[in-house]
Structures are given as C-alpha cells and as structure tokens.
Amino acid sequence: MARQFGFELSKNKFRVGQPVEFHVTSEDVNHGFGIYDEKLQLIAQTQAMPEYTNTIYYTFKKPGKYQVLCMEYCGIGHHAMISTIEVLPAQGE
Ligand SMILES: [Cu+2]
Numbered sequence: 484m485a486r487q488f489g490f491e492l493s494k495n496k497f498r499v500g501q502p503v504e505f506h507v508t509s510e511d512v513n514h515g516f517g518i519y520d521e522k523l524q525l526i527a528q529t530q531a532m533p534e535y536t537n538t539i540y541y542t543f544k545k546p547g548k549y550q551v552l553c554m555e556y557c558g559i560g561h562h563a564m565i566s567t568i569e570v571l572p573a574q575g576e
Contacts, residue, residue, distance in 0.1 A: 488560030515554025
C-alpha cells in the first residue's frame with residue numbers, strides 16, 4: 484500500500500529463491516513502486532494506483548537489503564518514500 488508519503492509492506496523479509504507475489508495499490512494518488520538492489524539498480528517495478536491492484540512477481544536471487552522507492556513524483560514528501568526489504572539466504576544455506 485502506497486500513500487503520501489510512504490509504503491506499508493505486509494511483509495518485508497523474504498528468502499532467496501522464494502517466489503514473491505506483490506499486490507500493489509495506493510490509498511491516495513498515483514505512486515510508483517520500484518524495488519532496487521544494493522547497487523540501486525532497479526530490479527522490479529509497477530505503478531501503485533488508487534482503486535486498482537497491480538500484481539508483480541519477483542524471485543530474489545541474492546541476499547541483502549533492498550529498497551522500495553516511489554518512482555513517480557507524488558508531492559512534497561516524495562523523496563521520503565523509502566521502505567526496505569531484507570532478503571535472507573535460501574533455506575538450508
Ligand atoms: Cu512519489
């Protein structure tokens with residue numbers, strides 16, 4: 484769930500190799516939902532739109548800290564829309 488100005492993630496810890504289905508929507512205006520790796524390379528993205536849910540699938544390949552950033556200018560606090568996702572090594576590694 485995106486809103487001015489932040490993301491609410493129902494879960495922010497995943498494992499390498501675990502397929503993740505993201506359901507992305509917005510509570511107010513249009514936002515972007517971009518997942519960035521530790522080098523700030525974009526690895527998955529969709530739009531966060533009011534009254535609509537976009538679904539994206541991603542399987543993390545490397546453990547580490549990822550960031551979710553808004554990709555569409557949505558107001559004065561746009562730059563503050565940062566959430567983190569932690570990806571743990573695959574089970575049994
Ligand atoms: Cu924004």
